[in-house]
Amino acid sequence: MIKARVFSGNEWSALTEATFLTDSVAASKDNLVISKINYRPAAASDEEINAGYQNRNDFEYIELMNIGENNINLSGVIFDKGVDFKFNNGASKIIKTGQRVLLVENLEAFIFRYGSGLPVLGEFESNSNLSNGGERILLLDNEGTTIRDFEYDDDSPWPESADGDGYALVLKNPQSNPDHKLAESWESSPLIGGEPGQEGKGVTFADWQLSNFSTSELTNSSISGPSANPDKDTLTNMEEFLSGNDPKLFNTSDKFLSIMIEKNDNDELLQNAVLQIKINSDAMKSLNWKILISEDGRNWSDAQTRIEHTNTVQLENRNVLMSYRIKGNITNERLLFKIETSL
């Protein structure tokens, strides 16, 4: 609230009051992203059905995130396609910097499943909901200018697991303001439900142990511990997790790290040597890992200064293939790489 008086001549005007949303900026394509879409939530449990929420659509939500450096003012912003929502009707018109907010299909159902206390601004209006087959989403600012206009899909190359057991579509690296139109800007959430309103902790090594070992194996660290190697291949359990492999399957072709050196038509080495790592996107976030380089196999150092990340390709099962260009002249050198991991 700002109280203002206008000085004219030598008399102050009557005190006028107006509500200003101080230190906030208008929503725009530069500061507001759609960070999650749960268009096909998990089916209702028996408990949820008994409470009156039979339809999985009741649990749909859209999450938005302020990726800008200022608070965002949502006055006049609307969802015009996909779902209907006028943010003037929302519980708050401000999204603080870094904050996430939610629009939900059915607030009572949503709270029944996820609990209260999440930053829900309101419910989809006009009985709208999110199509399971994909549809166009249009978010407009208060002047009708497009903030987001894209069509999500339930078919490849879009993450197909969002159209099954209840995983959400998650915008990758939201802070980098990815192009929402591109399938590769999106991934399936690591957990069913997608952790609405939160960054999400994803799958940790402990979660991975639980899903790969029996109760008795979990008590035996020589089987399930981070440095154990029960299948006697080349990867410890921690490396199996990081590389998206099976800790109980001996597979010599399990690819973790490989180097490709391009040759030209005359079989001459080109300057472009490419280092590739297949890595699990959840483990990548929850483990400490780095690429080490050595010229003699004895002294190892961080490879960061010698390699440059060039691209990341999405593979199955939340694995990615990361490519790095090896910098500098490599023809006369022997270079060794390895990956160091820790919890």
Ligand SMILES: [Ca+2]
């Ligand atoms: Ca739906």
Ligand SMILES: [Ca+2]
């Ligand atoms: Ca719709």
Ligand SMILES: [Ca+2]
């Ligand atoms: Ca192993």
Ligand SMILES: [Ca+2]
């Ligand atoms: Ca293995």
